[in-house]
Amino acid sequence: MANTADGQSGAGRAPPSPATTAGDPARDTAGGQPRFSLRPEVGLKKPSGRVAAAGAGEASVEVSDGATVPDPVFSCHDVNVFYGAKQALKNVSVDVGRRQVLAMIGPSGCGKSTFLRCLNRMNDTIPGARVTGTIRLDGRDIHDPALDVVQLRARVGMVFQKPNPFPKSIYDNVAYGPRIHGLARSRTQLDDIVCSSLTRAGLWDEVKDRLASPGTGLSGGQQQRLCIARTIAVQPEVILMDEPCSALDPVATAKIEDLIDQLRGSYAIVIVTHSMQQAARVSQRTAYFHLGELVEVGETDRVFTNPRHRLTEDYITGRFG
Amino acid sequence: MTRRTVRRLVNYLALGLSGVATAVGLFFLFAILWTLLRNGLAGMSFSLFTEMTPPPGSSGGLLNAIYGSVVMTLVGILIGGPIGMLAGTYLAEYGRASRLSAVIRFVNDVLLSAPSIIIGLFVYELLVIRMGHFSAIAGAVALAIIAMPVTVRTTEDMLNLVPQGMKDASTAMGAYPWRTITSVIYPAARSGIVTGLLLAVARISGETAPLLFTALNNQFWSTKLTAPMANLPVVIYQFALSPYPNWQKLAWSGALLITLSILVLSITARVVVSSLQGGRR
Ligand SMILES: Nc1ncnc2c1ncn2[C@@H]1O[C@H](COP(=O)(O)OP(=O)(O)OP(=O)(O)O)[C@@H](O)[C@H]1O
Numbered sequence: 001m002a003n004t005a006d007g008q009s010g011a012g013r014a015p016p017s018p019a020t021t022a023g024d025p026a027r028d029t030a031g032g033q034p035r036f037s038l039r040p041e042v043g044l045k046k047p048s049g050r051v052a053a054a055g056a057g058e059a060s061v062e063v064s065d066g067a068t069v070p071d072p073v074f075s076c077h078d079v080n081v082f083y084g085a086k087q088a089l090k091n092v093s094v095d096v097g098r099r100q101v102l103a104m105i106g107p108s109g110c111g112k113s114t115f116l117r118c119l120n121r122m123n124d125t126i127p128g129a130r131v132t133g134t135i136r137l138d139g140r141d142i143h144d145p146a147l148d149v150v151q152l153r154a155r156v157g158m159v160f161q162k163p164n165p166f167p168k169s170i171y172d173n174v175a176y177g178p179r180i181h182g183l184a185r186s187r188t189q190l191d192d193i194v195c196s197s198l199t200r201a202g203l204w205d206e207v208k209d210r211l212a213s214p215g216t217g218l219s220g221g222q223q224q225r226l227c228i229a230r231t232i233a234v235q236p237e238v239i240l241m242d243e244p245c246s247a248l249d250p251v252a253t254a255k256i257e258d259l260i261d262q263l264r265g266s267y268a269i270v271i272v273t274h275s276m277q278q279a280a281r282v283s284q285r286t287a288y289f290h291l292g293e294l295v296e297v298g299e300t301d302r303v304f305t306n307p308r309h310r311l312t313e314d315y316i317t318g319r320f321g
Numbered sequence: 322m323t324r325r326t327v328r329r330l331v332n333y334l335a336l337g338l339s340g341v342a343t344a345v346g347l348f349f350l351f352a353i354l355w356t357l358l359r360n361g362l363a364g365m366s367f368s369l370f371t372e373m374t375p376p377p378g379s380s381g382g383l384l385n386a387i388y389g390s391v392v393m394t395l396v397g398i399l400i401g402g403p404i405g406m407l408a409g410t411y412l413a414e415y416g417r418a419s420r421l422s423a424v425i426r427f428v429n430d431v432l433l434s435a436p437s438i439i440i441g442l443f444v445y446e447l448l449v450i451r452m453g454h455f456s457a458i459a460g461a462v463a464l465a466i467i468a469m470p471v472t473v474r475t476t477e478d479m480l481n482l483v484p485q486g487m488k489d490a491s492t493a494m495g496a497y498p499w500r501t502i503t504s505v506i507y508p509a510a511r512s513g514i515v516t517g518l519l520l521a522v523a524r525i526s527g528e529t530a531p532l533l534f535t536a537l538n539n540q541f542w543s544t545k546l547t548a549p550m551a552n553l554p555v556v557i558y559q560f561a562l563s564p565y566p567n568w569q570k571l572a573w574s575g576a577l578l579i580t581l582s583i584l585v586l587s588i589t590a591r592v593v594v595s596s597l598q599g600g601r602r
């Protein structure tokens with residue numbers, strides 16, 4: 001069984017593809033976009049943060065249980081979620097590291113989506129849902145009454161399982177967030193945000209001639225990239241993705257995975273997936289949930305090659321779930 | 322073998338009976354339409370739209386009644402439509418699961434099926450008695466009260482059709498509920514809401530009883546909302562019951578006019594709905 005897990009991650013975990021690395025600088029120069037940084041401090045932390053997180057993260061995994069990382073963007077402590085009397089999450093404590101992808105796997109109904117919705121307080125919108133415990137974003141409790149949930153959601157974007165563009169033009173879909181948060185002072189600035197977001201979502205070339213046509217007219221994969229563009233248009237710090245590829249074909253899935261790999265350079269990403277290959281391909285850390293509990297979390301390589309918990313092992317080797 | 326025969330016979334019997342029932346229903350429908358067309362078309366003329374309702378025995382048209390119907394229907398929908406839309410929005414979005422919504426929904430259903438004569442009497446007590454006389458505005462208010470529950474219901478239904486994922490997406494972008502409603506949900510449900518409003522217009526444009534108690538009638542051209550105003554349903558009612566042939570002829574024409582305009586409204590609403598469903602696919 002260890003073999004299977006090894007083989008899986010070995011085959012699945014491709015090194016960052018040359019296309020991706022070559023594409024990055026090419027995009028930045030070819031697009032000629034003024035790189036907007038509406039939150040300059042986020043941009044500035046980039047180089048040091050990445051190295052530190054990767055280097056120290058590995059070390060700490062070996063000594064701790066893997067739930068914590070140095071300088072986390074999100075740090076969750078003893079999070080419990082109840083839907084009415086039913087408890088959906090039990091004492092979940094985990095950190096989300098900067099500029100890396102945390103994959104969440106586990107059998108259906110184990111609370112992955114529930115946990116994701118805690119991070120941008122979307123559980124608030126569900127009648128009867130109750131969240132306890134502390135969740136800190138950059139050290140600040142997100143349940144602090146002084147913190148505006150609208151601001152929180154601007155900093156923590158979300159991409160859903162089913163592509164859900166608004167019934168508006170492609171342009172207006174991407175401009176939606178900047179408009180409601182007043183991020184653009186002029187039409188040209190808004191144009192720039194739309195263009196750069198679509199470019200970073202890898203959709204610009206496909207839609208640049210039809211920005212005024214409805215977003216719902218795109219293919220499923222294009223719609224999902226439009227939703228990603230819409231999310232990054234407000235320059236969030238974290239992007240939450242709930243099974244973003246489950247409605248897509250393999251080619252569209254590969255595009256989204258490439259995109260996630262690129263976005264990792266600027267954002268923290270938490271992705272829920274039912275595909276272990278996908279978790280292995282795109283994530284640096286993996287968390288395994290089971291019946292509302294966080295069973296195991298750690299470096300993706302380690303979790304897939306050397307799971308510490310019996311349940312994790314059973315799940316990733318396909319004996320369960 | 323015998324059981325199969327019995328089943329087959331029962332099937333044919335049921336099929337036959339429902340066929341007969343359909344034929345009977347359609348017969349009366351077409352009989353009504355045919356009578357209406359035969360009698361109404363005879364009186365259709367240019368003067369119908371240019372002249373006022375005449376005294377008995379002389380010729381005239383329905384201009385003041387048509388004008389009054391259009392004005393009162395429009396004012397009615399302008400009052401009842403927005404209130405109904407907002408209430409429907411509350412039921413579908415803000416108060417989806419609250420106990421208050423359940424109460425509102427129940428009361429709305431009662432209002433929806435309340436006989437319109439009751440609403441006429443209610444507005445009579447509310448406005449006509451206080452103002453001391455019949456008036457167009459009282460008629461419009463009565464029509465608004467009839468249009469409101471229809472709009473509440475259709476708005477709620479249409480907003481519930483908007484996929485939850487779309488609403489969530491907007492909320493997750495950091496939009497306040499009102500922003501989500503105006504920028505995402507209303508545009509997504511626009512044609513459905515418009516259809517609901519059209520159906521409400523169709524519903525109130527033929528109402529007679531509430532207008533009898535509120536706007537009454539006016540032989541002359543009047544644009545004052547605070548004065549009695551002519552309108553097609555009441556004119557039809559009065560003229561049809563009169564012994565004068567020229568009044569009866571006008572009543573037929575008026576009935577045909579109303580029927581045709583309701584037909585046009587309903588067909589428009591249907592076309593809008595089917596294009597909506599087409600867009601959803
Ligand atoms: N809105 C809700 N109301 C009541 N119970 C809910 C609600 N949403 C989720 N639950 C329950 O909470 C538990 C966790 O659900 P959740 O959607 O987080 O699972 P999941 O891990 O995302 O599953 P899947 O992989 O199928 O998406 C489940 O038992 C589910 O029935």
Ligand SMILES: [Mg+2]
Nearest residue numbers: 112113114242
């Ligand atoms: Mg889920």
